[in-house]
Amino acid sequence: MTEQRRPGRASVPFGPTAETVAGNLRRIRELRGLSTYELSVRLTERQRPISPSALAKIERGERRVDVDDLAALAVAIGVNPSALLLPPSDDENLAVAVTGAGRVTARAAWDWVDGLRPLVPLEGREETSQLDYELFARPEGRRRMYKGR
Numbered sequence: 001m002t003e004q005r006r007p008g009r010a011s012v013p014f015g016p017t018a019e020t021v022a023g024n025l026r027r028i029r030e031l032r033g034l035s036t037y038e039l040s041v042r043l044t045e046r047q048r049p050i051s052p053s054a055l056a057k058i059e060r061g062e063r064r065v066d067v068d069d070l071a072a073l074a075v076a077i078g079v080n081p082s083a084l085l086l087p088p089s090d091d092e093n094l095a096v097a098v099t100g101a102g103r104v105t106a107r108a109a110w111d112w113v114d115g116l117r118p119l120v121p122l123e124g125r126e127e128t129s130q131l132d133y134e135l136f137a138r139p140e141g142r143r144r145m146y147k148g149r
Contacts, residue, residue: 014061016097017085021070024084026059028077039076048072082113115142 029039036052036059043050048068050058057063065073074081086109087096094106101109101119112119115138121129134143 014064015099017099018064019061020087020096021065021084022059022061024086024088025055025073025077027088028079028083029055029059032077034077039073042076043072046072046076082110086110086113116144 029036034042036055039055040050040052050069050072054063058065058069070081070084074084086098087094087106090107090110092105092107095103096106096109097103098109098119104119108117108119111117118129118133118137122132125132138144
């Protein structure tokens, strides 16, 4: 899947996160007992129509998912977006590939999307990486440093 390219898109290959989204979409859709047709109907009802054939292409890694698609898909199958973006495990011993970060542990990836810590430290800011993350990645009321945790 990583070598396939979307026509008209300047040679940008699908990355590892796209592969994860494709697999998770299929896995969760099937666990929910939904056909691609039924999921398509749900998406149309949410004003984000995606045809059954386009859903099948997403699951095969032949069609990109933009951020609006990702949000609508998550709503339609009853999960948060991170359930599509990351593997269904937070095992510290499982290495996963995340676009832009390379290989990290599944636990680190889940901590990142849950807003607990940066996935990789900012270059040149390693010593203040957690503080920077808290300040810029979380709304004030959700920053752990302000909640005394």
